[in-house]
Amino acid sequence: MPLPSNPHPIVSAFSKSLQLNDSKHKGEKKTGLQKTIQVLGWRNRHSQAENYPIEIKSPKEYNFQVKQFQRGEVEETYGTGATVWPAALVLVKYLEHLVSQEGSTAIKTFDGHMNIADFGAGTGVTSIAAALLFPRSFVLCTDGSDVVVELAKENVKNMSSKKCEKEEDDIVQVESSNILTTKYWWGDGSLLVALKKNKGSGAKFNVILVADCVLPKLYPIIPLIDGLDECMSETSVAFCTYEHRYYPEYDPKVYFCHHAAKRGLKVEQIPTAHQHPIYSVDDIELWKITRDHDHDGENIC
Ligand SMILES: C[S@@+](CC[C@H](N)C(=O)[O-])C[C@H]1O[C@@H](n2cnc3c(N)ncnc32)[C@H](O)[C@@H]1O
Known part of the structure; x- marks a missing residue:
């Protein structure tokens, strides 16, 4: 390799x-x-850089970079949202890996024209990558912190070829997709409203992206599950990356799965062997979350 x-x-x-x-x-x-x-x-190659470079290889080759702000966490201005976390890279590269497997069922399911939500998007890196990977999609790049949303907006705007006519400040065209960058506090109801306003009353999210947001030391887990429950239809798929970190009070993974199951959400672990051959590691898990149609409650833990 x-x-x-x-x-x-x-x-x-x-x-x-x-x-x-x-x-x-x-x-x-x-x-x-x-x-x-x-x-x-x-893993930490560009974590300290002013601009974090990303290479996307499918369906076309793109190189872009997102601006980071290094002292956000220490100065308690941006919290954790102003740098690109390794779990975001694992998620982006998994999606790239899916798209590159042409002819597989994966690409048929995720062939563009999708409504995609990015929760706790931080710098906006996963939203930008999703817009490039899934042509003609509508991506809602969201975060709960006002200053982080401003940073993501700046990064998304740097990618834009032209402004979209609707809500010209917040929706920008990135290649053939559109990205709306907006504040969303998990579970507050505003994201579905924004989706339906832009895509019609019957619109649903096809895909929800969640990179490195299961961090109970800093953020409670229940609001994240509220957000997923609120935004996921019967056919939505959420991809969530979770980095193992020491948390003495309880196991965040067990806690997440337990509460997700209570809302009828099924959490399955995607093995590293099915992920990108380079951008996959044992201590960053990738979960696929869907509505539990069989009600078998068979969550990963
Ligand atoms: C560790 S950062 C991950 C940023 C980005 N996804 C990445 O992996 O590079 C977690 C993000 O979740 C956001 N966040 C935390 N709690 C939230 C909440 N209740 N609603 C919305 N966003 C929240 C934070 O502002 C922060 O940007």
Whole structure:
């Protein structure tokens, strides 16, 4: 498997030395080491940068960057929303991986023209990527923090080819998709109103994206489940990335699944083997959330 383009110099050197010693490594050990190197290559590569660069490879190649604000968390201005988190990258690259699997059922399900909501979008990186990956879609890029919404708006506007005629300040065209960047506090009812206002009264969300928002130390989990319950129709699919972090009071994953099940939401874990071969790691889980039609309550935990 190749390294991400332009890896850190130390990673390149380490990788080169590993290749030179190939014959000394047994297959599995080498694969494990290579995977570790690849993860080192992307995980915190640009976390301190002023602008975080992203490469999208499907359905076309795009390179874009989002502005970050480094001291947001420390100064309690932007909270955690002003930088791109590794879990966002895992989600973006999983979606890219889905789109690149042409001919598979995945691409037929997610073939563009979709209504997509991005919860707790932070810099807006997942929304921008979704707009590029799923042509002719309508993306609602949302966050609960006013200043974070302003940052996301700026990043989305930097991508725009032309302004959309409706609500010209907040909806921008990104390639063939439109992105509306707006404040949404999970479960407050405003997002469905915004969707129906722009796409008609029968409009529903096809996909909901949630990157790194299961963080009970900082944000209560129940409002996030309220938001999902509020916005998910019978056919919606939510993709949620969850990074394991130490939380002594309870297991956030068990808690999330338990409360999701109470609302008729089924949480399934997408194995790393089905994710992007490079941008997947054991401590960042990817969940697929749907309405539990079978009522089998078979959540991942
Ligand atoms: C760790 S950041 C993740 C940002 C981005 N998704 C990423 O992964 O790069 C969590 C985000 O959730 C937002 N958030 C927290 N609680 C929220 C709530 N109740 N309603 C809406 N947004 C919320 C925060 O403002 C923050 O931007």
